[in-house]
Amino acid sequence: MVIGICDDDICILKELKTKVEEWIKINKYDVHVIVFNSPSELLKFNDEINILFLDVEMPDMDGFTVAENIRRKYPKMKILFLTSHKEMIQQAFKVQAFRYFYKPIDLKEINEGLDDAFLQLKKENGIMVSGRFIRYSDIVYVESIGDESVLHLINEELVTGITLKQWMKKLGDDFFQCHKSFIVSLGAIKAVKDGEVAFTNSKKTIPVSIRKKTPLKNAYYEYIKRYANIM
Numbered sequence: 001m002v003i004g005i006c007d008d009d010i011c012i013l014k015e016l017k018t019k020v021e022e023w024i025k026i027n028k029y030d031v032h033v034i035v036f037n038s039p040s041e042l043l044k045f046n047d048e049i050n051i052l053f054l055d056v057e058m059p060d061m062d063g064f065t066v067a068e069n070i071r072r073k074y075p076k077m078k079i080l081f082l083t084s085h086k087e088m089i090q091q092a093f094k095v096q097a098f099r100y101f102y103k104p105i106d107l108k109e110i111n112e113g114l115d116d117a118f119l120q121l122k123k124e125n126g127i128m129v130s131g132r133f134i135r136y137s138d139i140v141y142v143e144s145i146g147d148e149s150v151l152h153l154i155n156e157e158l159v160t161g162i163t164l165k166q167w168m169k170k171l172g173d174d175f176f177q178c179h180k181s182f183i184v185s186l187g188a189i190k191a192v193k194d195g196e197v198a199f200t201n202s203k204k205t206i207p208v209s210i211r212k213k214t215p216l217k218n219a220y221y222e223y224i225k226r227y228a229n230i231m
Contacts, residue, residue, distance in 0.1 A: 001029070001121070002048065003114075005068070005081060006036040007055040012103070013037060016053060016082075019107055039066045050075055050090050051117045056083040067097075076124060078117040119227060123187075128171055129160055136174060140202050142167050142183040154201050173226075176219045178208045186214070186223040192216060 003020055007013045024031045034049070036042040039061040042054075052070070056063040067079050078098040082105070094108050099113040100217070126135035129151060144151045144164040149156040167183055169177070177183045178197060184206065191199045192213065195206040208216055 004049040144181040
């Protein structure tokens with residue numbers, strides 16, 4: 001993951017870089033920080049930036065114009081605007097700002113904004129399966145069938161040669177193995193009752209083993225707590 005910071009004020013640029021690096025160190029994330037002292041430097045950068053702190057008031061090109069340009073190339077980028085003027089905030093929403101911060105920079109607010117942006121990016125991420133990019137949010141559940149598995153997506157099913165054990169390593173904390181033959185997406189759950197999982201985006205149900213029922217409910221509760229502030 002890459003976090004970019006663009007501000008024409010060198011002092012703010014250095015201060016924010018230090019704060020972001022402290023956040024990275026505390027969370028032990030594998031994240032790189034890149035700084036830009038002007039809009040032209042930022043727009044010339046060709047690699048993807050996942051989270052961008054962007055100053056609104058800059059010479060030559062304001063932050064909103066920069067955001068419009070960069071959105072065409074990276075629509076999923078999380079842009080966090082920096083401004084000294086409250087009247088600028090309305091414009092920030094027009095370019096799909098993820099957050100905005102008033103100067104001088106508040107460390108607590110910066111950390112909270114980074115936490116939320118990181119969680120949202122994680123939620124939107126996906127995985128390559130049989131040469132296709134599948135978003136985690138499109139996965140309803142995974143079913144084991146012999147030596148193969150079936151990936152049940154919102155609108156289709158995809159047979160894979162990946163075992164359920166391998167799937168659990170790939171999918172992470174937002175998924176839970178509720179039965180020896182099934183892994184469920186916690187974000188797709190509508191209800192857990194009568195030994196079955198019902199989904200918000202599918203009419204199908206899958207079984208839950210007796211010993212997994214309580215752990216599944218606990219995992220779902222933890223999932224809700226993780227994402228409650230960005231749902």
